[in-house]
Amino acid sequence: MSLPGEFEMIRRCFAPLAGPGSLSLMDDAAILQPRPGWSVVATVDTVISSVHFLPDDPPDLIARKALRVNLSDLAAMGAEPLGYLLVTAFPVDTDEDWVARFARGLAEDQAEFGIGLLGGDTSATPGPLSLTITALGQVENGRALLRSGASPGDRIYVSGTVGDGAFGLKLAKGAGTRLSPEARAFLLDRYRLPQPRLRLGRRLVGVATAALDVSDGLAADLGHICKTSKVGASVEAVRIPLSSAARAMIEAREASREEALTGGDDYELLFTAPAHAEPALAGIAAELDLPLTRLGEIRAEPGLAVIDESGQPLPIGSGGYRHF
Numbered sequence: 001m002s003l004p005g006e007f008e009m010i011r012r013c014f015a016p017l018a019g020p021g022s023l024s025l026m027d028d029a030a031i032l033q034p035r036p037g038w039s040v041v042a043t044v045d046t047v048i049s050s051v052h053f054l055p056d057d058p059p060d061l062i063a064r065k066a067l068r069v070n071l072s073d074l075a076a077m078g079a080e081p082l083g084y085l086l087v088t089a090f091p092v093d094t095d096e097d098w099v100a101r102f103a104r105g106l107a108e109d110q111a112e113f114g115i116g117l118l119g120g121d122t123s124a125t126p127g128p129l130s131l132t133i134t135a136l137g138q139v140e141n142g143r144a145l146l147r148s149g150a151s152p153g154d155r156i157y158v159s160g161t162v163g164d165g166a167f168g169l170k171l172a173k174g175a176g177t178r179l180s181p182e183a184r185a186f187l188l189d190r191y192r193l194p195q196p197r198l199r200l201g202r203r204l205v206g207v208a209t210a211a212l213d214v215s216d217g218l219a220a221d222l223g224h225i226c227k228t229s230k231v232g233a234s235v236e237a238v239r240i241p242l243s244s245a246a247r248a249m250i251e252a253r254e255a256s257r258e259e260a261l262t263g264g265d266d267y268e269l270l271f272t273a274p275a276h277a278e279p280a281l282a283g284i285a286a287e288l289d290l291p292l293t294r295l296g297e298i299r300a301e302p303g304l305a306v307i308d309e310s311g312q313p314l315p316i317g318s319g320g321y322r323h324f
């Protein structure tokens with residue numbers, strides 16, 4: 001990307017993404033006005049080429065996934081999105097077509113999730129492409145879904161299916177050649193284009209006692225809830241909800257049920273709720289047409305126990321993706 005065309009290119013590609021509060025990206029900063037009685041929720045994530053995605057991944061998918069993982073964090077807090085800030089460092093040889101496709105991906109998801117770009121910054125870099133998105137949302141004062149609210153006796157639930165993201169990544173790396181084209185496409189899509197569960201997060205406000213989005217793997221993320229809530233958990237492996245594509249991959253012996261438990265990147269919501277919330281949750285699942293599966297129970301004793309069909313504990317190691 002060469003100066004001086006850079007700023008003109010940025011203007012052409014990103015100015016059309018400006019949302020309410022952005023002052024058309026023409027002022028020094030954006031202005032947000034949460035509803036009276038609501039709090040602002042903020043989250044940020046960076047993705048770097050060759051670390052979080054491959055250099056030849058489609059630019060629109062890189063953009064959309066980066067935005068969606070941030071929206072998923074808002075969903076996990078029970079927040080509704082207000083908008084986002086975008087910081088990009090494009091390699092010096094990035095051409096305008098690439099940036100235009102990248103911006104089109106953002107435009108597509110802005111339309112899907114009803115948000116706009118609030119501001120940002122861009123530069124050229126001699127290093128790899130790096131992309132930082134800060135998402136802002138709002139939630140009623142004191143009602144955000146925290147990780148710290150789980151109590152012994154609460155039930156543990158997860159939305160959708162688990163393991164698809166991790167299995168999709170395996171496919172992207174060359175596994176799964178015996179799967180049907182449909183199963184392959186499903187798993188790759190789940191890996192490349194996660195669904196932030198924003199509507200579910202909103203509906204869980206006042207219902208769930210603790211929540212997070214599954215990004216480190218179900219086992220590790222349940223561990224985060226337990227640690228923050230100072231409780232333990234027991235999960236029945238047979239209850240883990242698997243997609244038919246994930247099941248096909250396990251049957252073809254190209255992946256295991258344990259990998260579904262410990263793989264990251266599903267961006268489903270994992271949450272706890274008291275037993276009396278069961279009918280409310282059944283109503284929410286029907287309303288959103290999204291399965292909410294009960295996995296097990298929060299216990300007072302610390303630690304995570306995963307029990308197999310015969311009641312024996314499964315070894316799951318330390319579980320989950322480690323960032324460092």
Ligand SMILES: [Mg+2]
Pocket residue numbers: 072073076212213215
């Ligand atoms: Mg999260």
